[in-house]
Structures are given as C-alpha cells and as structure tokens.
Amino acid sequence: MHTHMRREIDEIPDAVARLLDGAAALERAGAALRERNPAYVATIARGSSDHAAHFLKYAIELVARRPVASIGPSLASIYGVTLDLSGAATIAISQSGKSPDIVAMADAATRSGAESIALTNTMGSPLADASRHAIDIAAGPELAVAATKSYVSSVFAGLILLSEWTGNEELRAALRAAPGHFARAVRIDWLPALAADLTDASSLYMLGRGPTLAIASEAALKFKETSGLHAEAYSAAEVLHGPVALVKPEFPVIAFAAADAAEASIADIADGLAEKRAAVYATSARTKRAGHLERVETGHPLTDALALIIPFYGFVEAWSRSLGFNPDKPEALKKVTETR
Template sequence: MTSIMRQEIDEIPHVAARLLNDQAEALEAAGKALRERDPAVVVTIARGSSDHAAHFLKYAIELELGLPVASLGPSLASIYGAPLRLARGAAIAVSQSGASPDIVALAKAAVDGGALTIALANTVPSPLSVAASLAINVDAGKEIAVAATKSFVNSIVAGLAVLAHWKDDANLKQAVNALPQHFAEALSLDWSAVIDTLVAADSLYMLGRGPSLAIASEAALKCKETCELHAEAYSSAEVLHGPVSLVAAAFPVIAFAARDKAETSIVATASKLVEKNAAVYATSQLASGQGPAKLPFVATGHPLTDALCLIIPYYGMVEQLSRLRGFNPDKPAALQKVTVTQ
C-alpha cells in the first residue's frame, strides 16, 4: 500500500506548477514591494522544516543580492517580549500551518518594529497571514503526512519566485518556472543504493555548503522523524573540525552537492571521508574512481534550483527506508502535524 507521504512526494511537480500559476500576482507583488523597500537587512522567522526552507532562502538572498540575512529566535517575542528595530529591514516568515503562536508573535513584533514582513504559509488565511504585511499562499494543498515534503518544497519555490521578481532576474525567473518539469525528472531518480547502508545504521552525516547545506539539514530532520535514525547535518568545511572523529569504517555519509562553486570542495571533503573507509555518497559527477559513490541528480542549469531538486529523490528514498526499518512514515512516533510552541 502506498503511504500518504509517498503520495504527497509525487504531488510536488503538480503543486509547484499550481503555485507558480495561481499565485503569480502575489509573488510578483511581494518582489516589487521588497524592491521598493530596498531593505538593508532581512530576517527570517520559522521552525522545523520551515526553518530549513528559510535557511535555503537566506543563502539565496545573500548570494543573489549580497544582503545579510539572519534567523531570529521566536522566543524573542513569545517569551522575552523584546522589541525589534527593523525600520530598514524586511522579514520572511515561513510556516505550514500559519498558526504556531511563537511564529505569529515574532511576525507581529517584526511588523511593529517597522519591517516589511512577508508570510509564506500553506494555510491562508491564518493568524500568520493576518499578522504579516503581505501573505503568500504556498499552495501545496492539504498535507496529511506528519513529515512535511511538498509544503517544504513549495515554500522555497515561492521564496525563489519572490527573489526573482525582487532582483528582476530573467535567468532566475526562467529557472523557477522550469522547476515543475525538473521535479518530475527528479522523482524518477533511484537512490536505493543508499538504503542497504542505512537499514541497519545507527547514525549518519549529511553534508552540504550554501543552499545545499539547508537541504542537508532538511534531510537529517526527515531521517530522524520517519526512520528514528540519528542524522546530523554539517557544512562540508565544519565536519572536519571535530565531527570527523566519529567517522569510522562503514559510517554513512550523504554529501549534497549542487552544480555551483561549492561542488568541488564538497566532493573533496567527501573523498577524505572515503579514506577513512566510510560509506560515502555524493550527488556529483566528480564522485568517481576511488572517491564517494555517485548518486543521480537533475542538473537544472541554475545553482539554486539545482540544489532544491536534490531533496526530491532523497524524500523518496527516506520514505522507503522508513518502511524497511519497520516504521509508518505517515505517523512518526510522538510527533504531531502542528507543533504548538510558545
């Protein structure tokens, strides 16, 4: 029987296309508003998978516009009641439900502090969409499985579309519009080579740099949620500063490399871990010979969309891994779809 998680993964190309079509005016309006505001700084507001989406957008904004982007802890508003000084700033709040009290509180604080605050939510209207200056429905549709997949992807698609309009970048606009097709291609990729290594594993590392580090972080969370398998995400630079001590023979490592300026360094680090006899896999053509095993990927022609497509075959693999490890990927133990935090 096909799991709900698998069904929702398979919906990703369709919901991405729907978002780009149905929310086109809202995406363009948000980009125009940011261009007119011309913020000196951007802050993000999110938790869980949504925070990984925000982390991806942080790198995207920094790389494309050179603007610093910082993640704010929701407790600043919900626990500490600290006022924010964001008159020259913008805020991006990301949430599946748009209902978490601490996320809503921080979005309100950002607005009160003077920030142009944009909500990317899968539920509109919602408390978050009401609190924000502008709200965009990420239009992933109802997501039943506890582990977020299509809403995570669509949050990033929405953010990249806004960024493309903000920068008025024809190349990025074209790359974003091509994502539904690339997602469909990514769904057909086979990552089952990783499964035999992970079925009996106790722990593993996910590596990346830049936008692919956000993907590695999301991958690690999904591994914990659906497979009860301990996974940690590290920058391929940081893993050599301490965490490498735990890497022994057969220790699993997945290196998420996009076709960008970090690809060579990610594969170089992965190759060093191969020398420790770890079980290392990398999404790169540079992974060959005595280096890490190559995982298939979709080359989209743009480094940002290339990185985003890496999560699609991973989702398919981890859903299968969850079932092989004896779990129900739709209902991870001790987790709920909407987590209420103060």
C-alpha cells in the same frame, strides 16, 4: 503501499507549477521589496520551515546581495523583546500559520515597521493576518506529519519572490522550467544504492555547503522523524573540525552537491572521508572514491540544489517503510507544533 507521504512527494511538480500560475501576490511583494530596498532580511521559522528559511538565506545573499539573519521566535513570545526591524524585510514561514511564537514574532516585526512577508499553506491563518504580505504557497493539503511538498513549495515561493524583487531573468527562467525537472527528480530511486550501508547504522552525517547545507539539514530531520535514525547535518567544510572524529569505517555519510561553486570542495571532502573507509555517497560525478547518487541538472545552481531533496524524500519514505515504520505517523510527533 501508497502512503500519504509518497503521494505528497509525487505532487511536488504540480504544487510548484501552481505557484507559477498564481504568482500575483508574490509579484506585489517583490515590488514592495524593490521600493523598500531593505538593508537586510530576517527570517522567522522552526523545523522544516526553518530549513526552508536557511535555503532562502543563501539564495538572497547570492542573488540580492543582502545579509540574512534568523530571528529566534521566542524573543517575542517568551522574552517579550521587540526588535527594531524598521529597516528590514522579514520572511516568516509556517505551513499551518498557527504556531504562537512564529505569529508573535511576525506581528512584532510588522508593528516595528518591517516589510513583513508570510509564506504559509493556510491563508486566513494568524500568521497571514500578522504580516503585510501573505503568500499562499499553494501546496494543497498535506496529511503526512513529515513535511515534503510544503518544504519545497516554501522554498520555491521564496525563490519566485527573490526573482520578482531583483528582476533576475536567469532565476525566472529556471523557475519556469522547474516543474519538468522536478518531475524527473520524483522518479529517481536512491534506495538500492543506500540501503545496504544503512542497515546496521545507528547514526550518519549529512553534508552540504551553501544552499545544499539547508538541504542536508532537512534530510537529517527527515531521517529522525521517519526512521528513528540519528542524523546530523554539517557544512562539508566544518565536518573536518571535530565531527570527523566519529567517522569510522562503514560510518554512513551523504553529501549533497549541486552544480555550483561549492561542488568541487564537497566532492573532495566526500572522497577524503571515503579514504577513511566510511560509507560515503555524493550527488556529484566529480568524486573518485565516494559512491554516486543520481541528481537532476536544472541549469541553475539554486534549482539544482532544491531538486536534491526530492529523490531523498522518496528514498527516506521507502526506507522508513522497509524498517516497519509508518512514515505518515511518526511516533511522538504531530502535524502542527504550537510552540510558545
């Protein structure tokens, strides 16, 4: 069965290649950030877009060395509060560009003097109109309710923006090489490794640290959306402070580790949970007890981390179908959520 979700996962390499070919708006926005030299960055998003913003938080803090905070959209839409963002850059992310609370917060940020940037798949949308810089993430039509290629494209657009802002040549080179690496990630199949330990599960943990914590959060949401399986994301460091009490024998855990400074600690924690006889899998060859999930090495820690979500998307789409669900149309969900 070829679902919209599966086709859209397969389109990810081409989608990010389009961004690289048409980066003029990102170059202009990056130049504006260099000129403004913001003291901090604030993000505005919900759902998968907020997980993209969370990834960019770590990326910006690691590369640009600027603190990043998430703004609750309801401050503008419900509480009527206008924040002083005159010294900030803001990044609002929305595939549709239509959610009223995201638009209201982005508009308030622009009016307060922020260097406001919108990452959206819908140019001419209210969000694009509310921002100083409107960036087309170029994902193309996304018909499945569960976002996949728009999530990756949102993060990727933000990474191009970051590279243009900072002039980081290592990141630029990694982004240029990413379509080929992502094409390899599309072909990875995690289903044989994970299926048996998930068959009787009612809940599981997704672990990460730094940028991979954002990947874990996105993965947990996709389990809920497509498979009706309760999944929670935790920092690999924080899972030992309370949540570990629920980890019994055979409790499933997926640990997302990239080739970065956090990999060793994630692998150690994954092995510690495996010692409790939990069903633990990690995207790291450094583990001794936890099962291994294949990953793609891209040569840069940020693109390494982003590539991890691609085989997970392929897995969760196949897993959803194996349970008799339609991953294109999860029950009780719709594509555009217009939160006020």
